[in-house]
Amino acid sequence: MTKETIIAVDAMGGDGGPKTIMPSIKDFLSINSDVKIEVYGDENEIYKYLSDFNNNLLENIEIVHTTEKVLSEDSPSHALRHKKKSSMSMAIQSVKNNKAQACVSAGNTGALMAISRFILGTLEGIDRPAIESMLPSINGHTHVLDLGANIDCKAEHLYQFAVMGSVLSMILDDKNNPSVGLLNVGEEIIKGNTQVKEAHDLLQNGKLNYVGFVEGDDIFCGNIDVIVCDGFVGNIALKTSEGIAKFISSKLKDEFKKNVFTKMAGISSMKVLNSFKKVVDPRRYNGASLLGLKGIIIKSHGGADSLAFNNSLQIALKEVKKDVPKCIDKKLKEILG
Secondary structure (H helix, E strand, C coil): CCCCEEEEEECCCCCCCHHHHHHHHHHHHHHCCCEEEEEEECHHHHHHHCCCCCHHHHHCEEEEECCECCCCCCCHHHHHHHCCCEHHHHHHHHHHCCCCCEEEECCCHHHHHHHHHHHHCECCCCCCCEEEEEEEECCEEEEEECCCCCCCCCHHHHHHHHHHHHHHHHHHHCCCCCEEEEECCCCCCCCCCHHHHHHHHHHHCCCCEEEEEECCCHHHHCCCCEEECCHHHHHHHHHHHHHHHHHHHHHHHHHHCCCHHHHHHHHHCHHHHHHHHHHHCHHHHCCEEEECECCEEEECCCCCCHHHHHHHHHHHHHHHHHCHHHHHHHHHHHHHC
């Protein structure tokens, strides 16, 4: 008998809280009627946004009342020690207890990583979990990690990230031997800091399809399936790409609004522009995986709207169906011994 799929959601995380998250859950359940959602948070706030849910949708929701929530200004250590009954902690605990198969939160990233690591633990062979996300590219998307969990990394950590990213690409993209690149300031072997050079040596002697150093533009060119970097570099690359997408969108609008002729050109180009907007829209790529944990945790952007949070739920469901942690664990044992 197939186990019922349950996703735990921290409804109090992010800028919008239940106001943003509940409509997203409604849209998600409308096309995934076989999934149950555990909603953790202040039930008085959550009930305000249930009026649009029909009886079928309500049957697929369980509301778990919590009296605490992790704030954006909470340090990871404070959240870990003093917010054990928070919506975030209890949602993660549901994964630990094997009730839910995944947890999705738009809350404090540092706290989410710290609490997840404490409650779930890391897979054997992984020293530090990493934040991974897919960024749009010419040929579809590129998996990039780490995107902010680990500011300073040793070469061994970068190697572990490469293994996890490679496995994720195998199972989510159905690629037998995904290419892996190490983000650097140039492709030449003499370039880079000590950690990157040492990681390069490890990867060259490893069992992955390692293609060598890559540069920032390779993230979007689509020639590499997985790009590895430390969290400092990765987070800057992520935020830069989000800013560029907003910049292009804003400038295009300004140009088409200049006069009657540009407005007419905009109208005639609307179909193409809408298609382009979909491709570069950061909301459609929202949802970062915390890889290396003994469970599936998906981090949504704190400023995500309902469309963006819905994408995080879709990623969680896909990883549940593919049993990502089990696949990574198996590959780690093969590669790392």
